[in-house]
Amino acid sequence: MLEAIHLTKRFHQGEIDVVAVDRFSHRFQPGITAVVGPSGSGKTTLLNLLAGFDTPTEGEVRVQDGEKAVVLSKLDEGRRAELRLRLMGFVFQQWNLIPTLTALENVAFPMMLAGHRLKERQERAAALLAQVGLEKRVKHLPNRLSGGEQQRVAIARSLALDPPILFADEPTGNLDSASGERVMELITSQARKGRTVILVTHDLELARRADCVLRLRDGRLVDG
Amino acid sequence: MEVLALVYRNLRARPVRSLLTLLGIVVATASMVLFMSFGEGLRKALGAELSSVGPALLVLPEGVEAFSAGYPELRPEVVERLEALAGELGVTKVIPSAVFVRGGFDPTSSFAFQGLPQGVSPKDLYPNLEGAEGVVTPGKGGAVVGGTIAERNKLGLGKTLRLSPEVSLEVVGVLERAGGIADSVIYVPIEAIHAVLGTKNYTSVLLSIRDDRRAEEVAAAIEARIPGVDAQTAGDVLRFAERAVRISDLVRFGISLVALLVGGLLVANTVMMSVYERIREFGLMRAIGARRRFIFGLVLLEALLLGLVGGLLGLLLGQVASFAVNWYTVREVGLALSSVTPRLAFFALLVALVLGLLAGVLPARTASRIPVVEALGRV
Numbered sequence: 001m002l003e004a005i006h007l008t009k010r011f012h013q014g015e016i017d018v019v020a021v022d023r024f025s026h027r028f029q030p031g032i033t034a035v036v037g038p039s040g041s042g043k044t045t046l047l048n049l050l051a052g053f054d055t056p057t058e059g060e061v062r063v064q065d066g067e068k069a070v071v072l073s074k075l076d077e078g079r080r081a082e083l084r085l086r087l088m089g090f091v092f093q094q095w096n097l098i099p100t101l102t103a104l105e106n107v108a109f110p111m112m113l114a115g116h117r118l119k120e121r122q123e124r125a126a127a128l129l130a131q132v133g134l135e136k137r138v139k140h141l142p143n144r145l146s147g148g149e150q151q152r153v154a155i156a157r158s159l160a161l162d163p164p165i166l167f168a169d170e171p172t173g174n175l176d177s178a179s180g181e182r183v184m185e186l187i188t189s190q191a192r193k194g195r196t197v198i199l200v201t202h203d204l205e206l207a208r209r210a211d212c213v214l215r216l217r218d219g220r221l222v223d224g
Numbered sequence: 225m226e227v228l229a230l231v232y233r234n235l236r237a238r239p240v241r242s243l244l245t246l247l248g249i250v251v252a253t254a255s256m257v258l259f260m261s262f263g264e265g266l267r268k269a270l271g272a273e274l275s276s277v278g279p280a281l282l283v284l285p286e287g288v289e290a291f292s293a294g295y296p297e298l299r300p301e302v303v304e305r306l307e308a309l310a311g312e313l314g315v316t317k318v319i320p321s322a323v324f325v326r327g328g329f330d331p332t333s334s335f336a337f338q339g340l341p342q343g344v345s346p347k348d349l350y351p352n353l354e355g356a357e358g359v360v361t362p363g364k365g366g367a368v369v370g371g372t373i374a375e376r377n378k379l380g381l382g383k384t385l386r387l388s389p390e391v392s393l394e395v396v397g398v399l400e401r402a403g404g405i406a407d408s409v410i411y412v413p414i415e416a417i418h419a420v421l422g423t424k425n426y427t428s429v430l431l432s433i434r435d436d437r438r439a440e441e442v443a444a445a446i447e448a449r450i451p452g453v454d455a456q457t458a459g460d461v462l463r464f465a466e467r468a469v470r471i472s473d474l475v476r477f478g479i480s481l482v483a484l485l486v487g488g489l490l491v492a493n494t495v496m497m498s499v500y501e502r503i504r505e506f507g508l509m510r511a512i513g514a515r516r517r518f519i520f521g522l523v524l525l526e527a528l529l530l531g532l533v534g535g536l537l538g539l540l541l542g543q544v545a546s547f548a549v550n551w552y553t554v555r556e557v558g559l560a561l562s563s564v565t566p567r568l569a570f571f572a573l574l575v576a577l578v579l580g581l582l583a584g585v586l587p588a589r590t591a592s593r594i595p596v597v598e599a600l601g602r603v
Contacts, residue, residue, distance in 0.1 A: 053511060053596040078515050085513025092511075095504050095600070100233040105226050112226045113513050157512075 001069070002028040002050065002165055002196055006059035009045050009219075020045040022219040023059070028165075032188065032197045034210035042219035043200045044169070049073070050198065051088060051167055052080035063087060063165070085113055089158025091187070093170035096154035097142040103129060103153045104138040110160045128156040132186055148179025155186050166190055166197045172206065184209065231526050234498065245494040246534045249576060252487030253538025256480035257564060257572045258545045263473040265550075265563040270465045272404060280439045281315075281431040282456045283446060296322045296417075296425035298453070303429055305450050313442050317432035319344050322417040322425070324387070332376060332556065336409050337367075337387065339417030346370075346399065349430060350406040357381055358397035362411050366396030372407035372558035374398045385410065388420045407558040431455075484579055487534070491583035495527045499591040506591050507599025516592040523588035524581065531580020535573045539564075542572065 007024040010017055021042045026033075035043050048054040050061055052072045061072040065083060072080060097106045107125035116124075129138050132152040142150055151171055158166055168187055172180035188209060191197040199210060207213050215222040235242040283306065285297040303320045310318055322339040340346070345361040346368060347353050353360075355368075358381045362368045369379045374395075379385070383395045393412055401407050418424055433442055443455035456464070499506075506519050546562040553561040 048597050051511070053600070081510060081513050081515045084511070088513075090511055092508075092600075095508060098230070098505055098508065100230055100237060101226060105229060109226055109509075110512055113518065 001062070001064035002198075003062040004028075004046075004050060004059065005062065007046070007049055007056050007061065008058040009042075009049060009054070010057045020219050021049060021056070024216075024219070024221055025059075026214060026221065028196050028198060029212065030191070030194045030196050031211035032191045032199050032209060033212045033214060034199045034201060034207035035214045035216060036201060036204060036207045037216035037222075038202060041216040043202075043216055045219070046216065047167060047169055047198070047200050051090070052084055085110060086161060087163050087165055089160075089163045089166045091151065091154045091158055091166070091168045091171045091183075093173040097150055097157075099142050102139050102141055103134060103145065103149075103156075106142070106153055107157045107160055110157060114161055124160065125156070128159055129153070131159075132156045133182075146179070148175050148182060151175065151179070151183045152186065155183065155190075159190065164195055166195050167200070168197060169200045170202070171199070172203070173201075227522065227525070230522060231529055234502070234526060235529065238498070241494055241497075242530070245490050245530055246537070248490035249487040249531060249534025249579065250538040250541055252480075252483040252579075253535050253572055253576050254541035254545060255483045256477070256575065257539055257542025257568065258549070258562065259476040259480045260473065260568050260571070261542065261546045261549075261562040261564045263469050263476065264565045264568050265546075265559075265561045266469050266472075267466070268563050269404075269559050269561070270462065270469070280433050280436050280457065281443055281446070282461065283429040283431060284427075284454050284456065286452050286454050288454070296421065296423055296427045298426040298429060300424050300426070302450060302453060303426060306429055306431070306446070309446070309449060313445055314434040314438065315431050315442065316434055317348070317430075319348060319430040319432075320414070320426040321349075321428055321430060322414055322421070323427045324417045324420055326387075335373070337412050337417060338409050339412055339414035341414050346406065346409075346411045348432075350402065350404070352402045353406055354400040354402070356398045356400045358395070360397055360399070362413055363396065364413055364415075365393055366413075367393040367416075368397035368399060368411040369395055370407040370409045370411075370558075371399050371401030373410060375401075376556065379410075385412075387412070387416060391416050391419050401558065403558060405557075405559065484575065488579045488583045491527050491530050491534075491580060492586060494530070495523060495584055495587040496590070498526070499523060499587045502591075503594060503599050504601060506594065507596055507601070510596045511600055520588045520592040523591045524584040527584025527587070528577060528580040531576045531578075531583070532573075534580075535576025538576060539569055539572050 004024050004026050007021055008019065009021040010019050024046060035046060037043050049056050052061065056073050060074065062069050063072045063083065065087060070083065072083060075083070098109065101109065104122065104125045107128050108121040111121040111124065126138060129135055132155055134149060134152055134156070137145060137149060145153065171187065172183050175183060184206065187197060187199070199206070201207055288297065303318065307318050320341060324337045324339070326335045340362060343361065347360060356371065360368060367385055373379065379395050381395055381398065385393045385395065387393065393416060433439060439457040443457050446455040447453065509519060543564050546564050549562040550560040553559055
């Protein structure tokens with residue numbers, strides 16, 4: 001479960017107060033929830049708040065951690081990082097992978113942070129890469145992979161610790177349509193397995209596959 | 225595994241920069257090892273030197289340090305008093321000696337003459353010396369030349385040594401090399417030194433005693449009975465020498481600190497640049513769930529690795545330089561001046577590691593403190 005309650009984020013730009021997210025409230029359910037809106041509508045800021053990259057000016061983000069609900073936005077940086085590691089997976093538009101690690105090591109990275117054993121990490125990372133169809137690319141560094149392959153490695157990595165929540169920020173933004181289609185299929189299949197997927201996009205075509213669509217304009221939820 | 229791969233591959237990804245940085249630490253560590261090795265070499269040489277000295281006590285004018293070769297200040301009366309006290313104190317031999325050093329900038333043009341009384345041979349001072357050619361004891365008008373200096377300056381039997389325009393001596397004996405400073409001395413009759421310096425004074429008086437274990441006691445008695453002299457046992461000399469070497473250790477470490485500082489700044493600069501280039505990477509790691517201290521450790525490890533590898537290579541280079549120095553000094557003065565002892569090696573590695581650690585702290589702090597949204601470029 002992920003819930004935003006009266007989430008507000010204000011920035012000071014010189015003399016002007018900019019409200020990037022304005023009293024946003026929503027309870028995210030398993031399945032795909034698409035957040036759409038033109039650029040500057042506050043999509044990225046909203047994702048930053050929901051994932052705990054940033055803290056809101058007002059309101060709060062709640063996340064279910066096992067039996068108990070935790071107010072993510074009230075925790076310190078270290079605790080937020082720890083919850084992100086266990087409960088959330090991320091696929092960004094670009095800069096998804098650590099450039100000096102192989103595909104396998106990238107996928108194994110969150111498991112290393114979580115303290116899993118080397119053998120276990122390697123086996124699971126290899127299995128996840130096979131699941132996204134990259135079993136022959138495990139030892140490749142990111143710069144030897146195509147954009148679509150890199151996104152698939154990112155998806156495999158986001159599943160490494162089997163998190164209930166998946167954030168996908170313009171995951172097909174830089175891809176050709178065939179690669180984009182492949183990536184979306186993988187994301188959709190994860191949503192069908194009961195994960196809560198938050199898909200941030202300005203592509204309305206992509207948003208059509210979502211179970212729920214949230215439209216943002218000037219930081220406000222228009223309908224949803 | 226991933227962490228080590230990250231650190232290693234990141235350094236390898238920018239090979240020229242990493243190599244140049246490494247070179248900075250290598251040179252800094254090597255220069256420190258070489259500088260400090262002189263102290264260790266001196267300690268070893270002094271220990272060896274003193275253990276091959278025959279007489280147990282050295283009497284010097286008060287306030288003059290051992291091994292100094294200044295103008296002779298011990299008056300003949302002091303020698304007479306020592307001879308008078310000999311029986312009572314258990315002194316078996318009283319050997320007054322005067323030293324005259326003619327220095328040059330180059331070791332090949334520097335000469336040390338030690339004047340010995342009639343009938344005293346260099347073997348009385350350094351028991352392990354042996355004659356190679358001619359006689360061992362310098363007689364009237366004759367000089368006996370140490371093995372190293374004889375070879376270096378081609379001083380064979382029959383050669384003439386001019387100590388001053390008025391005083392010339394003929395080489396009447398050449399000694400075998402025994403390894404040590406005694407090989408670099410020319411032994412002459414004491415009258416020759418007195419004539420050159422225009423004095424009847426002595427530089428020092430060497431005493432042999434019946435029971436070496438009583439050296440301290442005899443030294444104290446001499447100092448109490450004869451005003452204006454210091455009587456030093458071999459142990460005193462060693463302690464003094466150790467203190468002098470320790471002071472020079474500090475001076476040499478101070479000098480090498482400059483090189484170390486430059487090496488440290490190089491590491492800090494490299495790691496800082498690498499941090500700025502990898503901000504997004506750190507942002508991504510933190511987005512995935514890495515804590516600040518993980519990033520801090522990662523960057524610090526990189527600096528430490530540079531310090532460790534640079535330190536090891538620097539130690540190796542220092543060792544090579546030390547060999548080269550010894551090759552030269554053994555040939556010229558018969559002494560291995562430089563020595564890379566295990567404790568010096570350990571100290572050098574420790575310094576290189578601390579250098580890496582200190583140089584890594586600021587970049588590591590910077591890397592771990594950038595807000596996630598900024599690092600990810602998601603502001």
